[in-house]
Amino acid sequence: MIEKLQKQENHLEETREQAQSENRCSIHPTEEVKLYCKQCNMPVCTECCEEGHDGHPTTGLKKAAQERSSTIQVLINEGRNIMESYLSFLKSLREEEKTLNEQKQQTDNIIIQAYNQMVMKLIQRKDHLLSESGEKHTQNLDKIQTERDRVLADVNELSAACDCAEQELQLGWVKILSQQTALTEVVGKYRGKAAPTPVQTQPAVFQPTDTPVPVLGHVMVQSLPSAPIPAAPASSNDAARGTGHHNGNQKQGEHQPQKLSFGGEGSETGQFQGPSSVTVSGEGEVFVADQGNQRIQVFTLQGTFGREFPTVVSGEEKMDPHDVDMDGEGNLWVVGKTDSAGFAVQYNKLGRVLRKFDLQETGWNRGVAVDTRRNHILITQTTRDRDNKHGEVQVYRPDGTFVRTVGQQQGMKLPQYITVDGEGNILVSDCQRDRVYVYDEDGQCLFSLFVDFENDDQLHLDYASGIYLQ
Missing domain, CATH: 1.20.5 (Single alpha-helices involved in coiled-coils or other helix-helix interfaces)
Structure with missing residues (x-):
């Protein structure tokens, strides 16, 4: 109780001192404010009246307040x-x-x-x-x-x-x-202002539909084909005339896959100037590297044009796209060259540059493939020496960090197109040696295949899309 009374007494003393200080003139601190200047609308002391307020009508401070x-x-x-x-x-x-x-x-x-x-x-x-x-x-x-x-x-x-x-x-x-003057101004500001109106909300409601649940299907009895009757061996005369029984996977009268062609030579929408590569997204969009027109064109699987975007490196600088492949995130990796340098550029499906890294300019076209299992970018490389070419596969991380080289020992001369199959094996086509080299995921050569590249044409390999250009 003593402590509480002492705190109250101290508080009262501070209040008295504050009131006394507030009654002191701010201009003449030794003088007490007792008058109110009606002309200037402010409290003043006797010194103020003799100086700045001489001749102004005044009244007592208490009366003015009342x-x-x-x-x-x-x-x-x-x-x-x-x-x-x-x-x-x-x-x-x-x-x-x-x-x-x-x-x-x-x-x-x-x-x-x-x-x-x-x-x-x-x-x-x-x-x-x-x-x-x-x-x-x-x-x-x-x-x-x-x-x-x-x-x-x-x-x-x-x-x-x-x-x-x-x-x-x-x-x-x-x-x-x-999820006093000032008061007059504030009140006046809001006196004529319209009151706020209620917020109009529209809560979402759910109205269930009384439609039947989709039927998953029906259990039916399926008619099975009757067991085949063993056929007698074809005679030598039947085989000679081509009338004997067909063996292997091909069946007599079997419908062959439909071949679809689209595009044409030119620079208009849907036309090409040296289409060099193709890949297909999981949504069924076909991305074609239009090298001569420095762009990527996008089509449906039925050949209908969808959109296009230029193969820019930075700003307005464009490159000739040599090859294109799609990574596991659905973005495109394109390799190509400008007049003085080679690049590997990652684009999204609308053509925005996501990242890029420089490649040595060798003068030869490159191929690119994405190993989605290890998130590696595989790019073919050929030396500039035309008479003694040397080819290899360079492996990078997406940030451009070099990882390793594949295929130096097999004597590749002009490797270009490359792909990675479902098991991580690397397939590279070398048109000069008319061979396709096959390496395992660690870069060890498994075997090579002889392919007849007519007129030095390239065999475009794209394991994921199943589309080939020759």
Whole structure:
């Protein structure tokens, strides 16, 4: 209690000192403010009246306060009334927010309930189908067992008869049988201002549809083809005339894959000037490297033109695209060259440059492939020496860090097109040596194949798309 009284006494003393300091003139600190200048609308001391306020009408400070108190009180009341209306508006916002939260929760509950009902129907439908499938399976097994029993009965009967006959033969018998001034200005600012209007909200509601759950399918009895009848060997004359039976995977009368051609020579949309490479996205878009027109054109699998973008390196500098491949994120890697340098550039599907790194300019076209399993970029490289060319495969990380070289020992001369198959094996075509080299994921040569490149044409390899250019 003593400590509390001491704190109260100290607080009162500070209040008295503050009041006394506030009654002191800010210009003449030794003088006490007792007068109010009506002309300047401010409290003054006797020194101020003799100096800056000489001749101005004055009155006592207390009287002046009493004269203006009523005016100030009116402004206070008006300001509080406006404030109350704003507080009321804030309250309405809180209530609206609460209502929206409740409606949202109610809507979510309805959605979850409708989802659970649909899942239950799907589960019931699945169980019904499984049961129906099981019944059909049991019926089939019953038929097999019935037939087995019937045949076994016959076998037993035949076996018994044969055994009996053999015994009789051995016996030698032969028989067969199967989320104040200032006050005046503020109040005046808001006096004529329109009150805020309520926020118009449109809460989302969920209206479940009473449509039936999609039927997964039906269990049906499928008619199986009858067992093939063994054919007699073709005669030598039939084979000579081509009328014998066909062996291998090709079947007589089998429909062959449809060949589709599109484009044409030129620089217009959909035309090409030296198309050098092609790749296909998982969505079925065909990306063609149009080398002469310095662009990539995009088509559907049916050959319909979709869009195009220039193969820029930076700013407005373009390169001739030699080869294109797609990485595991659905972005494109394009290798090519400007007049003085070679580059590997990564674009998104709309043609925005994502990253790039420099390559040594050798004067020869390059090929590129992406090893999605290791996130490596594989690029073919050929020395500039025309008479003694040397080829290899250079392996990089996407940031341009060099990893290793593949294929130095096999004597490749002019490798260009390259791909990586589903098992991580690297396939490279070398047109000068008419060979396709095959390496494992560690760069060890497995074998090479002889390919007849007519007129030095390149064999474009693209394992993922299944599209080839020759």
